[in-house]
Amino acid sequence: MFAIGADPVKFGLVVSINRPGGNVTGVSFLANTLVAKQLQLLRGLLPASGVIGVLVNPGNPNAVSDSTQAQAAATLLRLKVHVVHTVAERDFDAAFDDLGRAQASAVLVFPDALFTGVRGRLAELATRHKLPVLYPDRSYFEAGGLMIYGSSRTDAYREAGIYVGRILRGEKPSDLPGSWHRRPVHRSLPPRTRSNWRRNGAAGYVIL
Numbered sequence: 031m032f033a034i035g036a037d038p039v040k041f042g043l044v045v046s047i048n049r050p051g052g053n054v055t056g057v058s059f060l061a062n063t064l065v066a067k068q069l070q071l072l073r074g075l076l077p078a079s080g081v082i083g084v085l086v087n088p089g090n091p092n093a094v095s096d097s098t099q100a101q102a103a104a105t106l107l108r109l110k111v112h113v114v115h116t117v118a119e120r121d122f123d124a125a126f127d128d129l130g131r132a133q134a135s136a137v138l139v140f141p142d143a144l145f146t147g148v149r150g151r152l153a154e155l156a157t158r159h160k161l162p163v164l165y166p167d168r169s170y171f172e173a174g175g176l177m178i179y180g181s182s183r184t185d186a187y188r189e190a191g192i193y194v195g196r197i198l199r200g201e202k203p204s205d206l207p208g209s210w211h212r213r214p215v216h217r218s219l220p221p222r223t224r225s226n227w228r229r230n231g232a233a234g235y236v237i238l
Contacts, residue, residue, distance in 0.1 A: 033186055033189075087145070
């Protein structure tokens with residue numbers, strides 16, 4: 031049973047999402063298919079921005095494909111992407127210094143357990159460096175992140191639990207088609223920053 035943000039077919043977990051085969055089935059919440067839309071949202075937030083920084087853990091299996099998607103989307107949006115690799119929390123200060131030298135006007139954080147585990151630290155650094163950052167799921171929002179755009183993991187895990195119940199009642203995983211979790215994504219603003227809405231709006235920003 032899986033619940034992942036990547037393509038289960040690409041990673042060899044199942045033969046196809048509709049006919050998993052073998053002894054595995056589950057849910058993909060498509061965390062790694064939203065890069066183009068995330069960049070588009072940042073482009074709308076800062077129309078004058080020419081550089082958007084991207085935080086990537088190069089050890090993530092999706093790092094190369096996600097970075098390639100980001101570069102392709104940035105070209106279409108007439109943006110420049112500055113990719114910064116971080117492999118541990120100790121790299122974060124240097125990463126934000128790097129973003130400053132690159133004159134990044136906004137930052138996109140790719141989905142990764144490294145970033146999720148220290149999401150509060152990322153939010154603090156973003157505030158210190160006065161950088162708007164777009165994160166991949168609601169847990170960052172709850173830790174003080176400014177913006178999120180991503181699938182609901184809570185809903186995806188709930189759906190995965192339904193699969194587990196069916197398997198425990200005797201159904202075979204190979205007989206259960208997998209699921210692409212396509213519920214609407216979140217676009218949010220932390221409660222403590224909502225008082226800045228008018229000021230940010232007057233400055234020409236659109237915060238989703």
